[in-house]
Amino acid sequence: MVAVRGSITGRGPDWGRIGLHVGCLAVLLVMLYPLAWLAATSFKPADEVISSLRLLPSRIELGNYATALEGVGGVSVLRLIGNSLIISVGAVLGNVLSCSLAAYAFARLRFTLRGPLFALMLATIMLPQHAVLIPQYIVFNQLGMVNTFWPLVLPKFLATDAFFVFLTVQFMRGIPKELDEAATLDGCGPFRTFFRIILPLSRPALITTAIFTFIWTWNDFFLQLIYLFEPEKFTITLALRSFVDTSSQSAYGPMFAMSVIALLPIVLFFMAFQRFLVQGMASSGVKG
Amino acid sequence: MAQVAYNKAARVFGGTPPVRAVDGLDLTVDDGEFLVLVGPSGSGKSTALRMLAGLEEIDEGGVQIGDVDVTTMPPKSRDIAMVFQSYALYPHMTVAENMGFALKLRRIHKQEVRRRVEEAAELLDLTSYLDRKPKALSGGQRQRVAMGRAIVREPSVFLMDEPLSNLDAKLRVETRANIASLQRRLGTTTIYVTHDQVEAMTMGHRVAVLADGVLQQCETPRELYERPANAFVAGFIGSPAMNLRTVPLTPEGAELDEVSIPVPRAVTSGRSDDSEITIGIRPESLHLVSSEEGSLPLQVELVEELGADCLIHGRTLTSTNRDPLIIRGDGRTPPTPGETVNVAVRDLEEIHLFDAGSGERLAS
Known part of the structure; x- marks a missing residue:
């Protein structure tokens, strides 16, 4: 709004507009500073990490990265990133497939108790994760799945993230019903209608689901901490913690280096998909 | 090609009191006939059409296509094709894919699908748009794609639910004539729903007037105009009204x-x-x-x-x-x-x- 007004009047410098930009830049700096500090610190020699308050290192110490790349407890960084990727990609696949299927049922199919079940599903959004943690652990323990990736991936294939189900239901409700009917007349059953018509048209909702699932799973620490104990199964977030635990103080440099390495995939992922993220949030429906 | 018959067909929507959207409809459409279902909104004309399509259940009576009682058959086995008011084109498919979708599902050979799609496209003047998505078409072109999707299936009955109501007045008159001549050429039994009595009078071999779910009269346009069976038909057909x-x-x-x-x-x-x-x-x-x-x-x-x-x-x-x-x-x-x-x-x-x-x- 401010920008528009400025361009219309076109008289002298628009102080309101300049002020706004300066304010935005200041906030941006405050937000970026920790990140910049993280990146800079990953290049600092060991003695400077804690003692020096300066942002830039006195000399570039690449050894931090060399140490970080060796990994933790004999497990290489590649393996750690690989584990994180397996879990994140598994979670994305599970959520996209199961949440869209559940959403299709709620949005389109008629079955008894659909209304109450939908309400129940929504209610689980309000259930704190920590409340189900112990029962869930017991279940997975009895299934013999503790210390495997299953507890982190399997629930995603069961449409347990009610938020994404809800998001997708709302999106699918916006798809004209005539398309389903046309598909029915063309010879599609419910599954074909879903896979050939509804799923392709729900792309924006699916992409939103995929992006958030990936980011949240990649950044997750708590569940991974609880279910994984063997270093070979550690994810990158768990490895970061063990850096502090198992090593002497001099490992702070490598820990920051590893933090940067851990951040890279997610930043790249975000950059690749942020266009879709905006599109997913902005697109309100499909107009044939 | 087939004859279509409604035998005391009824559709009752639950509620208090239940609504008889279509009530005891008895109607026979001859092979190759162009029958128009007309009536004010809420008269049950679309419901009657959807009952024949299999999109709406039939609570009493039945419907027949050819010699087959299709009352309980799934839509895809009824050998019908429908043109929707909103066209219902699949936005993510090209024109050719939209038109060939039903054939593809029936596992008809790719070349045969291509041939039939191209034939229909030629008939409807759509050949140069086959690779476009519906989004990139004008209203009239989309309407023609919807027609083409019905034609390529070579069904025994066409069902059309107000296919012209999204077009502007000039295009509507033009398309009206096109649909009528297309139907004559293909000779496919057609049931056409509209609330526009001009469409009804100009296109239909016979016109069936519905009010409150009940068939009032089914006659040729001229007969309907000259000898309306009751005061409702008399007041409904003709502009300005009688x-x-x-x-x-x-x-x-x-x-x-x-x-x-x-x-x-x-x-x-x-x-x-x-x-x-x-x-x-x-x-x-x-x-x-x-x-x-x-x-x-x-x-x-x-x-x-x-x-x-x-x-x-x-x-x-x-x-x-x-x-x-x-x-x-x-x-x-x-x-x-x-x-x-x-x-x-x-x-x-x-x-x-x-x-x-x-x-x-x-x-x-």
Whole structure:
């Protein structure tokens, strides 16, 4: 709004507009500073990490990265990133497939108790994760799945993230019903209608689901901490913690280096998909 | 190609009280016929069509396509194709994919699908748009794609649900003629739903008029216009609508304000002296006359000039709070509002008489 007004009047410098930009830049700096500090610190020699308050290192110490790349407890960084990727990609696949299927049922199919079940599903959004943690652990323990990736991936294939189900239901409700009917007349059953018509048209909702699932799973620490104990199964977030635990103080440099390495995939992922993220949030429906 | 029959078919929507959207529909559509279902909104015409398509359940009675009772068959086995009001084109598929989708699902060979799609595209002048998505097409082109999607399936029945209502007036007239000639060429039995009586009258071999889920009359357009079966059909078909008045019946005839309109003996016999009758006169059955003898003096309220003719809205001097009478007059000599004119019936044969209670047509 401010920008528009400025361009219309076109008289002298628009102080309101300049002020706004300066304010935005200041906030941006405050937000970026920790990140910049993280990146800079990953290049600092060991003695400077804690003692020096300066942002830039006195000399570039690449050894931090060399140490970080060796990994933790004999497990290489590649393996750690690989584990994180397996879990994140598994979670994305599970959520996209199961949440869209559940959403299709709620949005389109008629079955008894659909209304109450939908309400129940929504209610689980309000259930704190920590409340189900112990029962869930017991279940997975009895299934013999503790210390495997299953507890982190399997629930995603069961449409347990009610938020994404809800998001997708709302999106699918916006798809004209005539398309389903046309598909029915063309010879599609419910599954074909879903896979050939509804799923392709729900792309924006699916992409939103995929992006958030990936980011949240990649950044997750708590569940991974609880279910994984063997270093070979550690994810990158768990490895970061063990850096502090198992090593002497001099490992702070490598820990920051590893933090940067851990951040890279997610930043790249975000950059690749942020266009879709905006599109997913902005697109309100499909107009044939 | 097939005959279509509704046998006392009904669709009842739950609720309190339940709504009989389509009630005991008995209708036979001949092989190759173009039948138009027409009625005001809420008359059940779309529901009737969807019942035949299998998109709506049939609660009572049944429907037949050809010799097969399809009442409980799934839509895809009914050998029908439907054109939706919104076209319902798949936005993520190209025109060719949209048209070939049903064939692909039936595992028809790719080359055969391609051939049929191209053939239909040629027929509909869509050849250069085959690789486009529906988003990149105009309204008229989308409409044609929807038609093409129905044609490539070579079904035995076409079902069309107000396929022209999203087009602008000019295009609608053009497409109306195209659809009618296309149907003649293909010779496929077609059921066409519309609320537009001009479409109904110009396109249909026969027109079925529905009101409140009940079939009122199913006849050729001319017959429907000349001999409406009841007051509803009389008032619904024709634009502007027929002038309908419920008036007292005397031994001289029907008393329309001060004028007695003679009524055939067959109608009057058996009716008490103080009974009423509904009389219907089309605007074109009335004309302006110079003599006051036997004519109705009318104060002109409004004149709608249409070019070739004009519509005169007027009230008789003695009438109180009634709808105006509408007369179709000569467009070259329209009266001015406020003027008093004399109106007479052109031909007594053109007067329609209906029972004041049931609305049924009386005699002739």
